[in-house]
Amino acid sequence: MSKPISPKVSKPKCAQCRRKPVAADYRPFCSKRCADIDLNKWLSDGYAIPGAPADMADDTPGQEMSEED
Ligand SMILES: [Zn+2]
Numbered sequence: 001m002s003k004p005i006s007p008k009v010s011k012p013k014c015a016q017c018r019r020k021p022v023a024a025d026y027r028p029f030c031s032k033r034c035a036d037i038d039l040n041k042w043l044s045d046g047y048a049i050p051g052a053p054a055d056m057a058d059d060t061p062g063q064e065m066s067e068e069d
Contacts, residue, residue, distance in 0.1 A: 014031075014034050
């Protein structure tokens with residue numbers, strides 16, 4: 001009567017590539033590389049995802065390069 005242990009619950013997967021197991025040093029990522037990718041994604045623009053539906057047009061100017069004051 002032992003619980004069935006799924007072999008997939010060993011380690012969480014990298015939040016970025018979702019393929020490699022998370023490394024303790026770079027949680028929740030597998031490596032510094034994936035951590036950097038995610039960081040850059042947020043730094044540049046979280047919504048600037050190619051192919052993403054422009055459904056959420058929330059008219060928020062501010063990401064434009066116009067610096068006229
Ligand atoms: Zn990764």
